Amino acid sequence: MTHPSFSSDLARLICPRSVVLVGASDRPQSIGGRTLTNLIDHSTIEGELFLVNPTKTELRGRQCWPSVASLPQTPDVAIIAVPASGALQVLEDCAARQVPFAIILTSGFSEAGLEGEQAQARMKEIANRSGMRIYGPNCPGLTNVNQRMGMTFSPSFPHDLIKGPIGLATQGGGLGRNVMQAMERGIGIGLWASTGNEVDLQVADFIRYMATAPDIKVIVTLLEGIKDGPRFLSALQCAADNGKPVIALKVGKSEYGRRAAQSHTASLTGSAEVNSAVFRQYGVIEVNDIDELVDTAWLFARALPSERAGVGIYCSSGGTSALTADAVGLAGLTLPEFSAETTEVLRSRLPDYAAIGNPVDTTAVILSDAELIEQTLSAVAADPHLGCVIAPISLDYGETTVRLAQTIIAAQQNVDSLIVPIWMSDRLGEGYQKLVAAGFAPPRSVNKAIAAIERWVAYGRWRRANPPNPGAAIVLPTIAPAGDFLTRSLSESQAKAQLKDAGISLLPQGLGTSVDQACALADGMGYPVVAKVASAQIVHKSDIGGVKVGLQDAAQVREAWRDIMAAAARHQPEAAVDGLLIEKMAPRGGTELMVGVTRDPVFGHVMTFGLGGIYVEVLRDVTRRMLPIGARDAAAMVREIRSFALLDGARGRPKADLAALEALLVRVSDFVVARADRIEEMDLNPVWVGATGEGALPLDAVIIERVPA
């Protein structure tokens, strides 16, 4: 769909040599006036800044041009701050002049009713036709802090002064600005793209840019909806290939949030569970609130996690030390024992009544001895088992705490591992300010610090299991074909026949279209058998009495035929009944699991795997993957569910046939991908899994296909 001349290199947009502001104004509070101030007073523009305003000849001592056409050269970026009614004409002018990038600050498009939507559709046409790339509309602009370039009307730009390694890509501007205000505690954000209605450029494009931008180490994104799944995933893949962590806050995790986000951005929000699963698959670090986002991003900005996953605690209050140890344990992090060297330093230097294990409780007595703190904290931080050391500061005691802060700053100079001070007090005195100035941006509570560290350690684990592999082909999701369609459900015997053709093992089974044929089938496969009503129209077979299990002989099969046919006639007289599906009964023992596939509007086919049978809906012990999956994904999925212990021989049970189970998952994936245009949904529940060698067998199968409308 993308125009061949579209520039995929956003460097000239983000750091342009020359810029034109269309709609420059001398009214200081107008969009055009504020943007003018940001560009003239607060930005560093390498080349020319042109102003366009047909009603003026000059503005703030600079020449004004009547139109883009009249400019003496073609700028890299046109910033458009004219009213909505004039925006399309200006865009046409820019396209004619072959301006490569346009930033449309103006509101009043798809967020503002039908007329706006139509105008935005025309914008899209201009972009497609001309190859000019469009940013916005309905956005605050683009804020390049590292190169001091404020292509934005935000009156806050003059305060956006803390350069740094975080790149921020958001849709709506409000939450993004909230993150920017974290600069107040020393968080350095080098670039903020806020893409508004995303008529062309999307958050994904900026993630991709940041993935290779040398001044960005950590990518942060706030998402209300994802417009283009494949584009988004390929940007994530690019970030992963370049070793850059992506931290994401995605709104729409609950029904209320989904509705609110949809009404705000009119974008598809998809399913939160699917989103989270895709994030996990790509190593994206998902967070749940802005404060978490900032704390987590800053930890990554300070350092990427090392191989040393252990956590140390160094504290001068026993209660705080216990509280922190508690949180470490609840988060599943590890407090390793210190090495003999570390222990010896602590034992010889700290007073007798101090606790010298991990957590260290120095007691408050030593707070007056900065040298002692520096020595012992440095020793802990240099311990070979630790990747980071948490130093909770529970109180602001004025001078004493200032000294403690200085000691932490000094100790960090001596060691590679991260020292993470936590500023727990609501009193933000000089000690706090010193830590902020030194770039620690201390989290403000134990749980916030631990949540960030937990994600930092988990990312390190993911990273080691998934090393960057830039040459590898990118696996893209199966995307639904366009056009209206209906759906239809296959009968169980049709569905199982398709699975069998695809090489998926099933219990012996067959369709008996008469009572005699049913008995013959059962005799042939041996008892006990199950009999199920065979009808594409009867979906909930058990609910109407359409299933009989444990049939021991032909007489019981005959009785089942009679009962089931009567039940079907009673409950669904209109259903066409093909006969009885006769199936060998699963052996005793084993575990009931489930494998399902749905089609997500953003990410295509997604597989759900988990505990099956009656427990699936109640306990929701499931995991998900975007398709296709390979053997490694299948093995990981099986191990991700809580019930894995049951498959792995818990309570003296035999180990389940994991090889067969994993093979089943891969075959189902292949099956769906080969029929991606057709399959809307499938549900194998239960899947019976026996002990090693006994196999993994779908006992029931539902397949829903799309058919042209």
Add this chain to the structure above:
Amino acid sequence: MTHPSFSSDLARLICPRSVVLVGASDRPQSIGGRTLTNLIDHSTIEGELFLVNPTKTELRGRQCWPSVASLPQTPDVAIIAVPASGALQVLEDCAARQVPFAIILTSGFSEAGLEGEQAQARMKEIANRSGMRIYGPNCPGLTNVNQRMGMTFSPSFPHDLIKGPIGLATQGGGLGRNVMQAMERGIGIGLWASTGNEVDLQVADFIRYMATAPDIKVIVTLLEGIKDGPRFLSALQCAADNGKPVIALKVGKSEYGRRAAQSHTASLTGSAEVNSAVFRQYGVIEVNDIDELVDTAWLFARALPSERAGVGIYCSSGGTSALTADAVGLAGLTLPEFSAETTEVLRSRLPDYAAIGNPVDTTAVILSDAELIEQTLSAVAADPHLGCVIAPISLDYGETTVRLAQTIIAAQQNVDSLIVPIWMSDRLGEGYQKLVAAGFAPPRSVNKAIAAIERWVAYGRWRRANPPNPGAAIVLPTIAPAGDFLTRSLSESQAKAQLKDAGISLLPQGLGTSVDQACALADGMGYPVVAKVASAQIVHKSDIGGVKVGLQDAAQVREAWRDIMAAAARHQPEAAVDGLLIEKMAPRGGTELMVGVTRDPVFGHVMTFGLGGIYVEVLRDVTRRMLPIGARDAAAMVREIRSFALLDGARGRPKADLAALEALLVRVSDFVVARADRIEEMDLNPVWVGATGEGALPLDAVIIERVPA
């Protein structure tokens, strides 16, 4: 145990008419010097302040007395700031003088090794013997903010100026002081008791005091360990009877935290799951961190929850509004639709492009119109479905945000329901300060605000289900008899015989001591049957092949006898085998649950109920109650587990026999309470529950009894 003359009314301790400071000093940094400063310069003492120091005749212009014995009158409280070596003698002097309360600031007792422990034991003797009540030792003292009385050496007392309705009871001083520093954002804490080593007075005693203190509305406690379960529970009951919420942070939720807390306070921490269950039972609001504790406490301090459980959201940023709605949904809170009146106000006043449902997104355009905000916010807050309205402030935009803050303050004047502003920005400008000054103490992130509101709403629900009932008898936990003991496990048939005697229904069963007797038993009860090895020494019967299910006739029983006896001889040749326990097999269908009882060191016998069979350990879908329980508790427990849907007819299953199940729980409780001295542990797993009328039958039973050593 308690001395009959012990004063249970702590009013004279907390607000004494007269005080003696023993160990008053002119060294300003000493414990005695700092305490002197707090008493003279920063406290309001109704009557006399006496100073005792045998080496001085006067201090800061006040007379010094050589000893407590020499004082001209008996003070209400003696504050003891002498070194550990002299503390016991001073205590003896105080006891001789019949001083009712002593506060021992001195450290060096049970926290400091064996000698200290012995000294502390002597303190306890003095308290028991004299009736004098002792607070401490090893504590910062008692901080009475509302009456400006600082019986503490803390140099921070002069800053503890924000009076208020929160009462704080802690053990260690560090975390308590951290909570006190929340005064920085306007949190008013009227009283802080920090009970240190708790030789006599405990946190529980201060909870009980605060439960009836007229100036305390909300009780907050930080616990490292609970010394005396019954005393603690009776204090909680007293708080509940007086309609005062108790908010608790209990350290020791993870193994790391448990160990750290134990090494810090040497108190029993018990099981975190049991603690949490007991808290829930008494309506205690449990939190996980200090910031949560403060936000939650302040919400309660502002107002107790009303019957209106709905939440409203009023915001000027679409993204923030969606983020907040998301968090509300994830917390299980409700965003009701507005009433017609509210909707009409919003529709007529707000611009067309605003979202006027719940959440309201006014858009940023109206931020300049304070009157419009006040009208529309007041209308939302007055909506009859809402108990509180969340007003997230995502940005600090200087003057605009100051106006917004003032508008929120004004709107709150008009309505009963709480307006909860959230200050999301790290920039804490004048708008923030105005909200703090007006008593809003805004939470600092969406999730922190929602977590507090969730607990506020949940407490309201608990309160309505458990109205104050001051006349009711307090149900106290079963406490273990003192003394050493051993334990022994009953055989399954002994255990089941006891249960049967106690009126608990079981499947037909009997002990076959010979193969013929086993067959006769099976013939008598009808097939199929289960056969299990009968031996008190063989606990894990399945693991050694000691259980055979589904035996269809006498021949199979004979075969089972042979196999089981062989397996027992092979695996546990030393075990005394009584024969085979023959039991009628449970009917097909039904659900496997479990009922267990353990003895908690703090809270006595506790029942665990939940999903049974193989799932219990993997899925941990359980709930707990301290014993005894009644019918109402049993009904609540059954409904608390996630799997309740399975019992309640999910997926077309028959409804389970809930009446029988609830009766079983009550009978087990009665059974244990009647044998409280003897039963250490019991485990009924699985308990088979059939459809309505089919009963709830323990299929296996383990009872572990204590026997004298």
